[in-house]
Amino acid sequence: MSKDKPARRPKAEPPKGFRDYFGAEVTERKAMLDQIAGVYHAYGFDPLETSAVETVEALGKFLPDVDRPNEGVFGWQDEDDQWLALRYDLTAPLARVAAQFRNDLPSPYRRYAMGPVWRNEKPGPGRFRQFYQCDADTVGSPTVAADAEICAMLSDALEVVGIPRGDYIVRVNNRKVLNGILNVVGLLDNHDPTVREAERGIALRAIDKFDKFGRDGVMQLLTGGRLDPSGDFTKGAGLCYEHAEMVMAFLLAKRNTNAATVSVLRDMIYNTVAGSEGVQELETMAELLDAQGYGADRIVIDPGVVRGLGYYTGPVFEAELTFEILDEKGRKRQFGSVSGGGRYDDLVKRFTGQAVPATGVSIGVDRLLAALRAKGRMGQAAQGPVVVTVMDRDRMADYMAMVGELRRAGIRAEMYLGNPKNFGNQLKYADKRESPVAVIQGGDEAAKGTVVLKDLILGAKIAQSASLEEWKDRPAQVEVARGDLVSAVRRMLDQ
Template sequence: MSEKPKLITPRLPRGFEDRTPGEIAAVGAMIDKIKAVYERYGFDPVETPLFEYTETLGKFLPDTDRPNAGVFSLQDDDEQWMSLRYDLTAPLARFFAENFETLPKPYRSYRQGYVFRNEKPGPGRFRQFMQFDADTVGASGPEADAEMCMMMADVMDALGLAGKYVVKVNNRKVLDGVLAATGITSDAQKLNVLRAIDKFDRLGLEGVEALLRHGRIDESGARMPGAGLGAVQARYILSYLNSMVPAGQRLDPRYEDRDLVLHAYVVQDGPDGTPGEGGHKDEPFTLGKVQDDFAANENFRQGVSELQTIELLARAAGYGDDKIKIDPSVVRGLEYYTGPVFEIELTFKVQNEKGQDVVFGSVGGGGRYDGLVSRFRREPVPATGFSIGVSRLANALKLTGNLGATEPVGPVVVLVMDKDQTARYQAMVSELRQAGIRAEMFLGSTKNFGKQVAYADKRNSPIVIIEGSQEREQGILQVKDLIAGKQAAQAITDNAEWKAARPGQFEIKREELVSAVQKLLSEQ
């Protein structure tokens, strides 16, 4: 007796997801609204392939010290390494450089598509997900950055999220100037400091101070290592964070007055840099001095000037700080950005896996990346842009009731009551299709009327067409309105009564098929 072949277990790879018709339709409607805003701003579509040569992606993979880590790669038959694109920006840089002579400058484009991350998947963290980008290549001034911020705000408004978001803006030149003024030169320490700054919104000044110095215990009880800064260095960073926030929004009253001398009561460090066990010292610290030290740094001055221009342009165009605001904690890709950086944050609360209320958070962002295109050409090529995380944004719209995630209307189904009459049924389907009506003939094996109607119901069909032998002899058809039938059936509790009433069902002449279906669909 031969063994039965072993069946393969159907399973989806970790970090990937299937999409249903309802989800596809809802996301498609969302994308159409985003496209309409992009095109109103004068941006045109372009499409790049899923694969790029790995060297095209280069070191510009966000937040990684290993240039080729985090990507899915394979070797072509000519021994060239190719990788699935990590984002949509590096392929744009390659496309622009390759077509430099023929493209207009500045070049304004938008792109939509899947990107791939070879990383450990987790809740809300996928290995394949969709992004929707817009970029301006060849414009060096902050005006292009301001336009990006305004376009991001318009996208959120178009999606029904007015009052539920803010576009936060910072500048990497400001951050770099602060780090230089603070005397931080180690790349590893810079990384840790920037990561601490990035947590300002969530942890506040005290939490950031702990991460800048000796670390902290997080909510799970795990020890988070600190950046190892001294007390004075940490105060420089904290005073920057607080001084960049409008006075009414500051989190620590010790930083309210520019001329206030701060007496920071801090733990003395031991000779080896470890925190002391109870020894304290009183350190006079003048915020005005810190501001002066920052201002002496050219990078800092340039960054502040660009932020002021962005804010001026946004306000002149009617965008208040409830839509676009300067936020000193925005960091973004540590090796990627060279100037203004921005982030769309949704401000409404949702519950996390622990049932706690938390702010939904970021659904996209971007900034200026003047070094990316220049990897392909000798002359400098400025660029700025932003990316929307489509899946995350769709989830936000679902939570706020703005996604419209309803199942698409299915086809009109012509039931097969007699197998020897399939040519007649197929002719009906063809008539409907030629009139622009979505339609199909039931192709299953069952002859059972109830099971065929159940199939149509599962397909979310609005109408079924019925022709049995009696109808055929009389030259009529039965039209069953499934939508009206469902509504009427809710008021009928007796099965015999339901069969007798045949709710939502009526007869028409055979030649009236198309006009009757069109009329009923318009009424539905």
């Protein structure tokens, strides 16, 4: 008689492209999001939490020729055969909310949202299938004053979380201006947007890769094509050299002041309707921002900003961190973009059939946290709770009373809940918890009405170097009256 094989144990690991977040990481993220929320709240924006699950139809991520969602989202069919999916951003759910509650919400509607989103894409180093976004949007306002306000608010948010002025820049462009130059070089037909659509997409992607490929690489992509060092060939947009030079001149039109950049752009778009309108909007935004004190040291007009999403219809912007970091190979490089957004006047129209103006920005939370760690603003060891040790099982109520007093005084504290038989293990636990102080009361201390406080931080420093002069007059362990527990612990924490 054969023995049954034991059940296969599941692997104790998350799915590929997902990860777990522990204490300090979660605490740091919450603290940063609270700071950003404070800025958004000060600007008059209200919080909104939408469902993590939307219909695929509402998200707009589906293939028209098959009855299944796009592979870019995590989708499934419910019991009614309706396709559902995890949200892939926070903007599509906002469009659905704005349409669904259009008769109840104020107009304009100003909201911010923070939470995880999911992308069913190939994961890679630092690229996960679940990540956090932090968005702010204004729905219902056609004026570029709303776009300027979003840029100013983004600038304030970066500074309040610890990115100082000079270490970031908010770059602004306008898709209408870009459409104007594409119209001039023959890649955009105002009457038939399908004309040369593929070539236009190649050109836009080439413009967006200017920082990566440089002038020569972008010129190749705008004309015949580019052969990369690996031997892969990318087809070009097919522009003649003269027209490619015009696009390149547009990309390099940024000048020392926003006013000078606007002047150059105005001369380049040859009075195309879309281009002229876009240049005027950029000029107005620059004036509005300048009036509030947001000059070119924080927010600049830069024709090189494209933004990949096709639904942008006007101003587009992204926040770039300008300080240098070392990559995985030890090479210096700029940190890069942590936020992007723009105006999308046609997104709500999918639900209502009527154009609803909207503009907004999304901050990549994980990228911003990584930037703050690179600046030394985060990532330091988090201080754990004060640990009240257990010396006598029969006096658990006494120890819990100490914990309660500390907590009521606003001091983070816990009682050791493991096996108290080995006292050394209790101190090892306190060390693993990054605890600053251990509270000890055995039978002798209880009889005298005292407690012993062990300074674990000082103890660790003394263990590292017994000759530390700065610590020689400070005892690593003190005995104090039981009634002075809270005040004595606070003094030790303050030291």
